[in-house]
Amino acid sequence: xxxxxxxxxxxxxxxxxxxxxxxxxxxxxxxxxxxxxxxxxxxxxxxxxxxxxxxxxxxxxxxxxxxxxxxxxxxxxxxxxxxxxxxxxxxxxxxxxxxxxxxxxxxxxxxxxxxxxxxxxxxxxxxxxxxxxxxxxxxxxxxxxxxxxxxxxxxxxxxxxxxxxxxxxxxxxxxxxxxxxxxxxxxxxxxxxxxxxxxxxxxxxxxxxxxxxxxxxxxxxxxxxxxxxxxxxxxxxxxxxxxxxxxxxxxxxxxxxxxxxxxxxxxxxxxxxxxxxxxxxxxxxxxxxxxxxxxxxxxxxxxxxxxxxxxxxxxxxxxxxxxxxxxxxxxxxxxxxxxxxxxxxxxxxxxxxxxxxxxxxxxxxxxxxxxxxxxxxxxxxxxxxxxxxxxxxxxxxxxxxxxxxxxxxxxxxxxxxxxx
Amino acid sequence: xxxxxxxxxxxxxxxxxxxxxxxxxxxxxxxxxxxxxxxxxxxxxxxxxxxxxxxxxxxxxxxxxxxxxxxxxxxxxxxxxxxxxxxxxxxxxxxxxxxxxxxxxxxxxxxxxxxxxxxxxxxxxxxxxxxxxxxxxxxxxxxxxxxxxxxxxxxxxxxxxxxxxxxxxxxxxxxxxxxxxxxxxxxxxxxxxxxxxxxxxxxxxxxxxxxxxxxxxxxxxxxxxxxxxxxxxxxxxxxxxxxxxxxxxxxxxxxxxxxxxxxxxxxxxxxxxxxxxxxxxxxxxxxxxxxxxxxxxxxxxxxxxxxxxxxxxxxxxxxxxxxxxxxxxxxxxxxxxxxxxxxxxxxxxxxxxxxxxxxxxxxxxxxxxxxxxxxxxxxxxxxxxxxxxxxxxxxxxxxxxxxxxxxxxxxxxxxxxxxx
Numbered sequence: 131x132x133x134x135x136x137x138x139x140x141x142x143x144x145x146x147x148x149x150x151x152x153x154x155x156x157x158x159x160x161x162x163x164x165x166x167x168x169x170x171x172x173x174x175x176x177x178x179x180x181x182x183x184x185x186x187x188x189x190x191x192x193x194x195x196x197x198x199x200x201x202x203x204x205x206x207x208x209x210x211x212x213x214x215x216x217x218x219x220x221x222x223x224x225x226x227x228x229x230x231x232x233x234x235x236x237x238x239x240x241x242x243x244x245x246x247x248x249x250x251x252x253x254x255x256x257x258x259x260x261x262x263x264x265x266x267x268x269x270x271x272x273x274x275x276x277x278x279x280x281x282x283x284x285x286x287x288x289x290x291x292x293x294x295x296x297x298x299x300x301x302x303x304x305x306x307x308x309x310x311x312x313x314x315x316x317x318x319x320x321x322x323x324x325x326x327x328x329x330x331x332x333x334x335x336x337x338x339x340x341x342x343x344x345x346x347x348x349x350x351x352x353x354x355x356x357x358x359x360x361x362x363x364x365x366x367x368x369x370x371x372x373x374x375x376x377x378x379x380x381x382x383x384x385x386x387x388x389x390x391x392x393x394x395x396x397x398x399x400x401x402x403x404x405x406x407x408x409x410x411x412x413x414x415x416x417x418x419x420x421x422x423x424x425x426x427x428x429x430x431x432x433x434x435x436x437x438x439x440x441x442x443x444x445x446x447x448x449x450x451x452x453x454x455x456x457x458x459x460x461x462x463x464x465x466x467x468x469x470x471x472x473x474x475x476x477x478x479x480x481x482x483x484x485x486x487x488x489x490x491x492x493x494x495x496x497x498x499x500x501x502x503x504x505x506x507x508x509x510x511x512x513x514x515x516x517x518x519x520x521x522x523x524x525x526x527x528x529x530x531x532x533x534x535x536x537x538x539x540x541x542x543x544x545x546x547x548x549x550x
Numbered sequence: 551x552x553x554x555x556x557x558x559x560x561x562x563x564x565x566x567x568x569x570x571x572x573x574x575x576x577x578x579x580x581x582x583x584x585x586x587x588x589x590x591x592x593x594x595x596x597x598x599x600x601x602x603x604x605x606x607x608x609x610x611x612x613x614x615x616x617x618x619x620x621x622x623x624x625x626x627x628x629x630x631x632x633x634x635x636x637x638x639x640x641x642x643x644x645x646x647x648x649x650x651x652x653x654x655x656x657x658x659x660x661x662x663x664x665x666x667x668x669x670x671x672x673x674x675x676x677x678x679x680x681x682x683x684x685x686x687x688x689x690x691x692x693x694x695x696x697x698x699x700x701x702x703x704x705x706x707x708x709x710x711x712x713x714x715x716x717x718x719x720x721x722x723x724x725x726x727x728x729x730x731x732x733x734x735x736x737x738x739x740x741x742x743x744x745x746x747x748x749x750x751x752x753x754x755x756x757x758x759x760x761x762x763x764x765x766x767x768x769x770x771x772x773x774x775x776x777x778x779x780x781x782x783x784x785x786x787x788x789x790x791x792x793x794x795x796x797x798x799x800x801x802x803x804x805x806x807x808x809x810x811x812x813x814x815x816x817x818x819x820x821x822x823x824x825x826x827x828x829x830x831x832x833x834x835x836x837x838x839x840x841x842x843x844x845x846x847x848x849x850x851x852x853x854x855x856x857x858x859x860x861x862x863x864x865x866x867x868x869x870x871x872x873x874x875x876x877x878x879x880x881x882x883x884x885x886x887x888x889x890x891x892x893x894x895x896x897x898x899x900x901x902x903x904x905x906x907x908x909x910x911x912x913x914x915x916x917x918x919x920x921x922x923x924x925x926x927x928x929x930x931x932x933x934x935x936x937x938x939x940x941x942x943x944x945x946x947x948x949x950x951x952x953x954x955x956x957x958x959x960x961x962x963x964x965x966x967x968x969x970x
Contacts (some may be wrong), residue, residue: 145833149691149833153691153693153832153833156693157690157691160690252688254877258687258833258834258835259837260684260687260837261690263683263684263687263688264680264683264684264688266857267680267683267687268672268683268684268852268855269680269851269855270577270580270854270855270858271569271573271577271850271851271852271853271854271855271857271858272573272851273573273576276684292882390862396819396824396840399816399819400816404816411851412573412843413565413569413573413678413847413848413850413851413854414678414841414847414848414852415678415841415842415845415847415848416841416842417678417679417839417840417841417842418838418840418841419837419838419839419840419841420816420837420838420839420840421834421835421836421837421838422834422835422836422837425822425835427833427834427835428833428834428835430691430833431689431691431692431831431833431834432688432691432834433690433691434685434690434833435688435689435690435691437691438690438691439687439690486889498654531921
């Protein structure tokens with residue numbers, strides 16, 4: 131019998147307890163032994179709960195209990211769980227976590243401390259989609275060339291609504307908050323940080339890259355307007371928040387940002403709150419993994435899969451791609467300024483002669499070449515200039531944006547969206 | 551060092567040899583040991599080959615070589631490879647096969663003979679997509695409620711072309727044959743048999759169902775016309791060849807047929823030669839796996855992933871869902887006649903009074919109720935009647951089709967496509 135302690139019995143934690151109970155016979159057969167939840171940790175003991183396990187409010191009650199074999203960490207936060215997980219590993223307990231923020235900051239240190247003890251986190255990326263399993267096992271014959279993920283359901287829901295119903299960002303944000311798809315403070319989701327945490331986890335598996343959120347390019351979807359979506363539609367693009375990891379020689383670029391992506395790409399067809407991850411391997415080509423990126427049962431499905439894995443392997447860690455494979459240690463993070471991309475730009479300008487010439491001359495100075503251009507009238511003597519460019523260097527584009535904003539005839543900060 | 555023998559060094563076999571060589575350092579790191587191809591078996595030694603391994607024409611040279619640890623079976627056929635694989639297992643060698651026909655007929659017997667020896671076949675279903683890995687590991691917390699696959703690239707390419715370009719079945723078939731997407735004798739693909747083999751493999755993993763191709767409903771795409779595609783478009787459907795495994799109580803239905811499927815479903819968006827498998831689990835909900843279903847490198851990616859797995863686990867079999875899990879042994883195959891579905895019907899009739907009344911009365915006798923109906927004029931005094939129905943029983947629908955064909959005013963055999 132394998133004894134589990136669940137730290138954080140909220141939506142996901144309760145679902146873990148319920149699934150282990152509801153699918154008990156099947157899980158026993160698949161795990162090769164019985165799996166029982168023995169302890170749970172909650173913030174407050176006064177709240178009524180549907181599940182029937184011994185509860186306390188102190189994570190260390192679980193972590194220091196010699197009976198417990200597997201600690202499931204679902205606390206949230208970074209430094210608190212970091213200490214808890216370290217102690218659990220020190221006490222020889224296998225750990226399963228869904229905590230992407232913890233992993234974004236401390237995955238290498240925890241992996242190292244784990245050594246041969248199982249330390250698993252399938253649920254931390256894209257909820258119920260077994261993407262870590264695919265990277266580590268299913269695609270193990272491949273060098274990974276590129277990962278492109280839609281890994282934040284809030285952003286994808288909002289962008290889908292903006293596209294399908296023509297509603298403005300702020301209206302959709304309010305609706306998403308009312309529906310529970312967006313938090314009261316939505317920055318973590320719509321600013322791209324949630325997706326970035328997940329990207330860093332995938333990058334460590336595929337490339338052995340040890341970067342922190344502050345090292346990589348992270349932008350959100352706050353500046354996307356109906357004007358941009360209309361442009362995207364006209365030129366055959368969808369607008370998505372993408373998390374991208376891309377290998378180029380011995381460098382890996384990692385970035386999260388709103389993007390225009392060809393509507394015919396499979397990943398561009400993922401709408402609403404759903405998540406999806408496209409992986410390009412050097413042998414297999416493109417495979418894509420789609421499913422629910424959040425929700426108690428979906429996330430718990432991944433947590434329980436890890437528990438079953440651990441039961442099968444007797445508590446030892448699974449072999450990992452990336453981490454502990456020397457070949458992948460030679461890769462370096464590419465500086466965000468060195469990223470090469472195509473760009474879409476929207477610039478609101480005074481509608482008078484000479485403006486376009488000055489802008490295009492500025493582009494020329496920074497080796498930015500225009501692919502398409504549209505001019506649309508705006509109110510009050512202004513015009514909107516919409517450009518898409520050929521490939522250019524991120525650092526140059528950033529300087530152009532600063533220079534553009536300083537021009538007298540430019541009415542407001544230009545909007546830039548990368549084209550992938 | 552792990553020594554591999556490859557029986558069948560054709561497109562896939564050569565790719566296996568090449569990947570093991572090209573990605574050698576990475577594979578050694580991931581497998582925890584060096585993997586070397588020592589022997590190959592070919593039909594004829596006179597053909598020039600780019601790879602440099604010892605070749606012979608006798609599979610038993612590999613199977614009986616005490617040096618060989620893993621036999622990769624890529625021969626094609628059923629009974630020949632069955633004997634070869636049995637002998638390999640008897641000699642204690644791990645086996646990796648991509649042979650779906652072999653597995654459709656003999657997977658249970660081979661699995662039983664394998665016992666604790668690894669017997670793996672990721673490449674047999676949907677080529678490079680790690681769908682078996684997802685079912686066995688990633689989704690292990692779930693009872694599988696339904697699997698819906700687009701697993702034949704030839705059919706999907708043809709149906710996509712018919713839909714996008716309005717070309718007729720026969721013209722597309724010729725084009726597909728010229729491009730190498732369809733065989734000279736295309737029956738195996740367009741008749742649904744290839745997809746059925748793959749479905750049986752997935753059904754054995756998810757449900758422990760031991761059925762043979764002749765036990766299940768298998769139809770192809772031969773009768774799909776532009777008329778049907780126009781109807782599908784008008785009512786928001788895509789036309790796809792689907793392989794479906796669906797659990798209902800203690801029964802599982804298995805079927806392969808052309809289907810009308812809501813265009814908004816993710817799987818309906820998979821076009822061209824690509825494959826995809828949607829899996830609905832009781833905890834996770836729907837996840838979908840997309841990628842190349844054929845091709846040397848993509849298929850070899852799955853073969854090599856199995857080889858790496860075997861190296862990691864020291865030649866022992868991975869724990870399997872379905873097979874060897876008692877809970878899943880209680881399920882029975884549902885008789886094809888008992889399947890319940892919605893249906894689309896196209897009936898070419900003489901354009902005269904009373905015809906529609908007789909048809910709808912016949913429907914009534916068999917408890918078939920109409921959801922939509924369209925009448926379209928045809929040439930020479932005929933009309934095409936297009937119906938979609940509410941849910942009805944397959945056996946009843948089959949009888950209706952026979953009765954319809956016998957009616958004097960029905961000009962040709964009615965066409966039926968299931969709606970899923």
